[in-house]
Amino acid sequence: MRYIVTIIILLLSLYGAVAGYVGAKSLQQDAVRDSTTSKNTIEYHGNTFQSVKDLFAFIDHERDRRFFGWIFTIPESIVLLVGALAAGLFGGALRVLILAKTSRPAFPQVLGEPIVGLGIAVVLFLFSLTVPSVFSTGPILPSPKMVRPETVLLFCACGGIFSENAYHWIEGLMNRYVFNTKTTPPSGAGH
Numbered sequence: 403m404r405y406i407v408t409i410i411i412l413l414l415s416l417y418g419a420v421a422g423y424v425g426a427k428s429l430q431q432d433a434v435r436d437s438t439t440s441k442n443t444i445e446y447h448g449n450t451f452q453s454v455k456d457l458f459a460f461i462d463h464e465r466d467r468r469f470f471g472w473i474f475t476i477p478e479s480i481v482l483l484v485g486a487l488a489a490g491l492f493g494g495a496l497r498v499l500i501l502a503k504t505s506r507p508a509f510p511q512v513l514g515e516p517i518v519g520l521g522i523a524v525v526l527f528l529f530s531l532t533v534p535s536v537f538s539t540g541p542i543l544p545s546p547k548m549v550r551p552e553t554v555l556l557f558c559a560c561g562g563i564f565s566e567n568a569y570h571w572i573e574g575l576m577n578r579y580v581f582n583t584k585t586t587p588p589s590g591a592g593h
Contacts, residue, residue: 403509404502404506404507404509404512405502407509407512407513408495408498408499408502408512411491411494411495411516412492412495412496412499414488414491415488415489415491415492415495415516416488416492417488418484418485418487418488418491418492419485419488419489419492419555419559420470420485421469421470421472421473421484421485421488422473422481422482422483422484422485422486422487422488422489422551422555423485423551423552423555424469424470424473425470425473425474425481425482425484425485426481426482426485426551427551428474429478429481430551482527482549482551482554483524483527485551485554485555486523486524486526486527486554486555486558487520487523487524487527487558489523489554489555489556489558489559489562490519490520490521490522490523490524490526490558490559490561490562491516491517491519491520491523491562492519492559492562493519493523493558493559493560493561493562493563493564493565494515494516494517494518494519494520494562494563494565495515495516495519495562496559496562496563497515497516497519497562497563497564497565497566498511498512498515498516500563501515511569514569514573515565515569516562518562518565518568518569518572519561519562519563519565520562521568522558522561522562522565522568523558523559523561523562525561526554526557526558526561527554527558530549530553530554530557531548531549534548534549
């Protein structure tokens, strides 16, 4: 049962991460398309396009809507965040599968590792938005359209995979303050 839950989380989060990537790339293409204009227009199925590049972007966008239509219904500002959350969840679920090679993870860990990966993804996502603002001068506002979705999603997935120290730290705090049990930290837990 543990492996089924892990595989379901893994597949759903992979789907969400890919949807976030497709949505973020589509938004970035829209931003690029809005900044370029041309006098020649192309008509396709009653729609007018400024260039062949715009036409191909539209065709790609329509194809993506079939598989990931829900990602285009949420506000633009959180599309990449949804992808980042799913990538962190994916990394945490992948971590459970890695742990399953050496030991049999407990059911709370099967659910806990992906949730910690999700939390770390939020931190890393916010970090990826603020770093450009910190290292540049001028009026730069953090925007998901300004960062590369590939980098953010990979960053968040890796954060989920390598979230063991954070997981054990949170587990120790929960045991100490919520369940009132004293546990010794595992080796390398980073207390």
